[in-house]
Amino acid sequence: MARTKDENTEGQILDAAKKVFQSKGMDGARMQEIADKAGINKAMLHYYYRSKQLLFEAVFKNAFSLLAPQLNAILNDDSSIEDKIRNFTSDYLTFIIKHPYLPNFIIQELNRNPDFIAKLKENTGFPNLEKFKLQVAYEVEHGSIKPISAEQLFINIMALNIFPFVAKPLIMAFTDTDSTTFKQLMEDRKTEVSNFIINAIKPA
Structure with a gap:
């Protein structure tokens, strides 16, 4: 169950990041905004992706x-x-x-x-x-x-x-x-x- 939950969370992050990058571009995107859109906190986002570049x-x-x-x-x-x-x-x-x-x-x-x-x-x-x-x-x-x-x-x-x-x-x-x-x-x-x-x- 934990593995499924991890995959779901990562999917939510990628989907949220895609939407933010599309609307704001690489330079305008903010990790906090991506975390908010994914429904997680910023610390959790950094657990999956240490930087905006990696994301x-x-x-x-x-x-x-x-x-x-x-x-x-x-x-x-x-x-x-x-x-x-x-x-x-x-x-x-x-x-x-x-x-x-x-x-x-x-x-x-x-x-x-x-x-x-x-x-x-x-x-x-x-x-x-x-x-x-x-x-x-x-x-x-x-x-x-x-x-x-x-x-x-x-x-x-x-x-x-x-x-x-x-x-x-x-x-x-x-x-x-x-x-x-x-x-x-x-x-x-x-x-x-x-x-x-x-x-x-x-x-x-």
């Missing part, structure tokens, strides 16, 4: 463990390149709209701790590009898409999907949009990004 990493890893296998499945299924682009973009954006802190956290962690991604790669389900590389090379060889390496195509997909969230304040300022409008723009990008990339690789 943030736990929230990230929990979310990434849900996203990574989903994206890996898309990259390694038997669908066409076009469907992969559409499905990858749609699934990624849907997930990041719900977890907007993730892209900035990755950038932050890479700058602070270059070994962070190496640790993530050890997890089961981390995206593997080998089948995607073979598929892109085959399509290029047979003239189905313009000459492009799988690495460059994947970088294009990731860059167009990630950048708006990393540069959210800048984009909102340039486009004079509020949070609600920005969220709708991100929903629209599920189609816009896919169409842009697919049209860019279609043979003339």
Whole structure:
């Protein structure tokens, strides 16, 4: 019973932390607020997570463990390149709209701790590009898409999907949009990004 109780408490903490990080960001989040939202005292929170950084990493890893296998499945299924682009973009954006802190956290962690991604790669389900590389090379060889390496195509997909969230304040300022409008723009990008990339690789 004690073990179940511990797991339930940890789940409550991670859920509360996710909500606070989403609304306040890493810098604005406070451990006391997270403890209050989880229904525990601050001492109990520190018993599970000694620092805000460790708690943030736990929230990230929990979310990434849900996203990574989903994206890996898309990259390694038997669908066409076009469907992969559409499905990858749609699934990624849907997930990041719900977890907007993730892209900035990755950038932050890479700058602070270059070994962070190496640790993530050890997890089961981390995206593997080998089948995607073979598929892109085959399509290029047979003239189905313009000459492009799988690495460059994947970088294009990731860059167009990630950048708006990393540069959210800048984009909102340039486009004079509020949070609600920005969220709708991100929903629209599920189609816009896919169409842009697919049209860019279609043979003339």
